[in-house]
Amino acid sequence: MSHMLEISGVYAGYGGGDILQGLDLALEERTITCIVGPNGAGKSTVMRLVSGVLHPRLGEVRFLGERIDRKAPKQILQAGIVQVPQNRSLFPGMSVAENVRLGGYILRDSALLERRYAEVSELFPIVRERAKDKAGSLSGGQQKLVEFARSLMLDPKLLLLDEPSMGLEPRILSQIFGVMVEMCRQGRTILLVEQNARLGLESSDRGVVMESGRVLLDGAARSVLGDERIGELYLGGRAH
Amino acid sequence: MSLVLGSVVLGILSGGIYALMAVGLTLSFGVLEVVNIAQGMFVIAAAYLSYALQRYWHIDPLLGLVITIPVMFLLGLVVEWSFIRRLKQDRVMLSILVSWAVALILEGVVGLIFADDFRSIHSWYVTATVPVFGLYVPDIYLIGFALAVVLMGLVYLLVYRSRFGAALRAMVQNREAAALLGIDVQRISTLTFAIATGLTAAGGMLFGAIQAFNADSNLDLISRLLIIVILGGMGSMGGALVASVGLLVAVNIIAVTWTPNWSTFFFFGITILVLVFRPQGFFGAPAARKV
Numbered sequence: 001m002s003h004m005l006e007i008s009g010v011y012a013g014y015g016g017g018d019i020l021q022g023l024d025l026a027l028e029e030r031t032i033t034c035i036v037g038p039n040g041a042g043k044s045t046v047m048r049l050v051s052g053v054l055h056p057r058l059g060e061v062r063f064l065g066e067r068i069d070r071k072a073p074k075q076i077l078q079a080g081i082v083q084v085p086q087n088r089s090l091f092p093g094m095s096v097a098e099n100v101r102l103g104g105y106i107l108r109d110s111a112l113l114e115r116r117y118a119e120v121s122e123l124f125p126i127v128r129e130r131a132k133d134k135a136g137s138l139s140g141g142q143q144k145l146v147e148f149a150r151s152l153m154l155d156p157k158l159l160l161l162d163e164p165s166m167g168l169e170p171r172i173l174s175q176i177f178g179v180m181v182e183m184c185r186q187g188r189t190i191l192l193v194e195q196n197a198r199l200g201l202e203s204s205d206r207g208v209v210m211e212s213g214r215v216l217l218d219g220a221a222r223s224v225l226g227d228e229r230i231g232e233l234y235l236g237g238r239a240h
Numbered sequence: 241m242s243l244v245l246g247s248v249v250l251g252i253l254s255g256g257i258y259a260l261m262a263v264g265l266t267l268s269f270g271v272l273e274v275v276n277i278a279q280g281m282f283v284i285a286a287a288y289l290s291y292a293l294q295r296y297w298h299i300d301p302l303l304g305l306v307i308t309i310p311v312m313f314l315l316g317l318v319v320e321w322s323f324i325r326r327l328k329q330d331r332v333m334l335s336i337l338v339s340w341a342v343a344l345i346l347e348g349v350v351g352l353i354f355a356d357d358f359r360s361i362h363s364w365y366v367t368a369t370v371p372v373f374g375l376y377v378p379d380i381y382l383i384g385f386a387l388a389v390v391l392m393g394l395v396y397l398l399v400y401r402s403r404f405g406a407a408l409r410a411m412v413q414n415r416e417a418a419a420l421l422g423i424d425v426q427r428i429s430t431l432t433f434a435i436a437t438g439l440t441a442a443g444g445m446l447f448g449a450i451q452a453f454n455a456d457s458n459l460d461l462i463s464r465l466l467i468i469v470i471l472g473g474m475g476s477m478g479g480a481l482v483a484s485v486g487l488l489v490a491v492n493i494i495a496v497t498w499t500p501n502w503s504t505f506f507f508f509g510i511t512i513l514v515l516v517f518r519p520q521g522f523f524g525a526p527a528a529r530k531v
């Protein structure tokens with residue numbers, strides 16, 4: 001009952017049939033949970049559901065015991081949940097500083113905004129070094145770090161990271177995942193979606209396998225990684 | 241020679257005024273992907289509003305802006321709420337049809353009230369002139385240019401220096417990412433359209449003061465505004481300003497050195513050339529929106 005996030009019996013879609021078909025998922029506080037699954041399984045749809053961009057047709061989502069499945073994205077942010085979406089989400093024509101400050105768009109207190117900005121640029125030196133540069137001029141890995149920095153502007157309790165490794169060079173992936181583990185160590189809970197299942201599961205505490213809008217397998221990341229069926233399905237092609 | 245210089249000055253001044261009338265068009269396109277054919281009719285409706293305030297309540301047209309800007313802003317809210325936000329896909333194409341319908345409705349209403357006699361807005365600063373290189377330039381052109389500079393400067397500050405503007409630019413660059421940051425994209429769209437419409441209050445007052453108009457004038461006007469916006473690169477405010485001043489200077493030079501009849505022809509001749517050879521305009525990348 002002490003779950004931070006609890007999704008139970010959720011059916012949701014985009015108007016043409018349910019993409020999520022009776023999804024159950026619960027997250028422990030201060031852990032990293034990694035969702036893996038084939039393309040189109042509905043992984044990003046889970047993220048949209050939790051972010052309030054999408055509302056369930058049936059079922060409920062609870063955050064710290066409170067129903068959030070009817071809330072607007074802004075209220076979800078206020079509750080302490082921030083998503084870093086799948087595709088590049090920086091505004092390429094705006095400066096790095098402007099991008100990061102927009103992470104605190106809903107903050108009304110400008111002193112707080114500036115304090116958070118200082119903290120975040122302390123944590124992510126790239127923000128300070130490239131503050132005036134257009135976000136679009138940064139490399140893919142740098143952009144991902146700035147996206148992480150931006151997501152911390154609201155000091156969230158729960159971070160939703162949708163395929164952070166997407167389109168990045170292999171050699172910087174360990175840095176990206178290292179930052180993620182560090183963010184968890186600082187007390188944040190993380191829900192990660194990862195195509196690169198091995199890499200994702202290796203940095204996580206729990207693993208969840210999704211298929212066709214349902215949870216197929218749910219357990220310790222290690223055991224999911226070691227599960228034969230899963231190895232065949234999702235890890236085989238990508239194993240190094 | 242001095243006549244040419246005078247017409248360059250007049251061209252710059254009226255170019256600023258036309259840019260003010262076009263800025264709403266470029267803003268709506270850049271932010272909402274809406275080609276607002278009703279922009280010309282909004283300007284004319286605003287001109288009638290200033291005319292009526294002066295004629296029936298003796299309110300000075302410039303002072304009257306305090307009333308006409310909010311009224312046009314409200315009209316923008318109503319039009320966005322009742323038509324524009326219903327367009328969920330194919331906005332560019334559908335908005336042309338829908339806003340044309342809005343223009344026709346408004347034209348009908350205005351025609352009912354004022355019939356089709358030509359009207360014009362009078363004031364001492366419309367008739368008073370200052371000599372500029374041998375041309376007598378009505379004060380209204382100087383006032384209009386100053387007003388255009390101030391209002392466009394305010395729009396610039398709003399878009400590039402305010403929290404609202406940051407949200408607006410973010411939304412233009414990545415709608416979904418903006419929504420995830422808690423930016424209410426619908427609200428930004430509505431306000432942008434209303435601001436664009438509110439600005440026509442000033443454009444309309446100036447238009448009605450520099451020339452006689454009736455409801456039909458909106459057709460000729462929207463053609464000119466579209467040319468300015470296309471030439472400036474759809475969605476670019478700076479581009480629209482440069483295009484507007486450039487075009488009006490050329491038109492005025494042709495009018496004094498040759499004949500005023502040819503200058504109108506020139507305006508539309510340019511359009512055809514631009515549409516054939518450079519449909520993306522001179523300041524916009526092909527099919528790119530810039531705000």
Ligand SMILES: Nc1ncnc2c1ncn2[C@@H]1O[C@H](COP(=O)(O)OP(=O)(O)OP(=O)(O)O)[C@@H](O)[C@H]1O
Pocket residue numbers: 014019037038039040041042043044045046086195
């Ligand atoms: N905005 C949308 N409108 C309609 N259908 C959508 C939308 N977004 C996703 N879908 C559909 O929902 C299903 C699940 O999509 P989702 O993005 O959740 O998958 P995913 O597991 O994240 O896949 P991937 O690994 O490719 O990111 C897909 O069939 C997709 O076509």
Ligand SMILES: [Mg+2]
Pocket residue numbers: 043044045086162
């Ligand atoms: Mg996805």
